[in-house]
Amino acid sequence: MAETTFTQPPETAARPDGLRGVAADWASDQRAFKNVSWGKAMMWIFLLSDTFIFGCFLLSYMTARMSTVVPWPNPSEVFGLHIGGVSVPLLLIAIMTFVLISSSGTMAMAVNFGYRRERRKTALLMLATAALGATFVGMQAFEWTKLISEGVRPWGNPWGAEQFGASFFMITGFHGTHVTIGVIFLLIVARKVLRGDYDVARRGFFTSRKGNYESVEIMGLYWHFVDLVWVFIFAFFYLW
Amino acid sequence: MAEASVRNHLHEAVAHAQVKEAGAHEGQQHPIKLYLVVWGWLFVLSACSYLVDYVGLQGYLRWSLILLFMVLKAGLIVAVFMHMAWERLALAYAIIVPPVLVLVFVALMVIEADHTLLTRTLFFGAAP
Numbered sequence: 022m023a024e025t026t027f028t029q030p031p032e033t034a035a036r037p038d039g040l041r042g043v044a045a046d047w048a049s050d051q052r053a054f055k056n057v058s059w060g061k062a063m064m065w066i067f068l069l070s071d072t073f074i075f076g077c078f079l080l081s082y083m084t085a086r087m088s089t090v091v092p093w094p095n096p097s098e099v100f101g102l103h104i105g106g107v108s109v110p111l112l113l114i115a116i117m118t119f120v121l122i123s124s125s126g127t128m129a130m131a132v133n134f135g136y137r138r139e140r141r142k143t144a145l146l147m148l149a150t151a152a153l154g155a156t157f158v159g160m161q162a163f164e165w166t167k168l169i170s171e172g173v174r175p176w177g178n179p180w181g182a183e184q185f186g187a188s189f190f191m192i193t194g195f196h197g198t199h200v201t202i203g204v205i206f207l208l209i210v211a212r213k214v215l216r217g218d219y220d221v222a223r224r225g226f227f228t229s230r231k232g233n234y235e236s237v238e239i240m241g242l243y244w245h246f247v248d249l250v251w252v253f254i255f256a257f258f259y260l261w
Numbered sequence: 262m263a264e265a266s267v268r269n270h271l272h273e274a275v276a277h278a279q280v281k282e283a284g285a286h287e288g289q290q291h292p293i294k295l296y297l298v299v300w301g302w303l304f305v306l307s308a309c310s311y312l313v314d315y316v317g318l319q320g321y322l323r324w325s326l327i328l329l330f331m332v333l334k335a336g337l338i339v340a341v342f343m344h345m346a347w348e349r350l351a352l353a354y355a356i357i358v359p360p361v362l363v364l365v366f367v368a369l370m371v372i373e374a375d376h377t378l379l380t381r382t383l384f385f386g387a388a389p
Binding site: 136 | 288289290291296297298300303304307310311314324327328330331334335338339341342344347352355356358360363366370371374375377378381382385
């Protein structure tokens with residue numbers, strides 16, 4: 022025990038007590054992520070926690086699908102579209118996938134132009150990302166409407182295992198919510214970029230912190246994560 | 262071949278980033294071309310995974326192809342679009358290792374689901 026006390030840094034000043042002490046202790050300058058700002062580290066840690074949330078949803082879906090004695094509805098047919106009398110499997114889902122990937126591409130380029138301080142290009146690319154995201158949510162709303170009109174409910178559906186509806190609405194609903202929040206987040210940051218907030222380090226409305234172009238990259242992390250989750254949903258829910 | 266070309270681009274970009282760091286360091290700066298190449302590969306991989314369904318492959322071939330394309334897409338997004346390839350290893354491990362533990366949870370739930378199916382089949386007389 023004596024040895025461990027030697028490894029402690031020397032006491033430089035009296036430590037404050039009470040709530041002030043709590044704040045001071047947590048705010049001391051110990052950091053694990055040397056060249057990453059707190060904002061970026063915290064976004065990554067938030068995304069990690071979100072990974073577990075979506076992981077649990079997909080796991081519960083897997084458990085339901087593996088343990089049911091009733092056949093699981095065939096997603097290829099359920100999510101198919103009839104175009105000109107021909108049935109194309111998963112057509113809408115495929116288009117949604119390409120829309121979301123495109124939005125990730127425009128977002129990645131927005132981050133790049135942000136660091137080059139080309140704010141018009143940055144803002145336009147972010148607005149394009151938001152438009153693609155909104156398109157995605159719109160197509161998801163169409164898909165939900167179609168399935169609900171065909172009789173899919175969280176407690177049953179015309180084609181097979183009852184858990185299908187619950188899994189579908191839970192997983193895609195939560196993902197769609199994330200996309201919607203992302204679109205709002207994108208519009209807010211795009212406005213700040215366009216106004217030049219990050220060039221003059223103007224203070225933000227909520228935290229009164231000075232912004233910089235790293236905010237665009239942090240926003241981008243969230244957006245790419247939404248795309249990443251869709252990769253897994255597409256593979257496990259729609260294709261499996 | 263596909264992976265090799267992506268890797269080449271990654272190396273170019275890393276070299277580029279290192280040159281940048283020597284000069285004025287400002288955030289994650291990589292050539293636009295890299296993003297366009299990755300974007301293109303994501304399109305190709307998505308088309309491939311869609312084709313798995315369209316062609317109607319079944320069984321283990323279908324599942325392994327779905328998983329392969331999924332992992333490649335996820336890797337490209339995390340490594341390039343989210344810049345994890347250029348972050349320090351401490352951050353990469355802190356973020357990427359914990360989700361791997363979800364696989365333990367998957368294994369547990371596979372056993373649990375098999376057991377549930379067995380009891381349902383045995384005691385409710387339902388045929389799977």
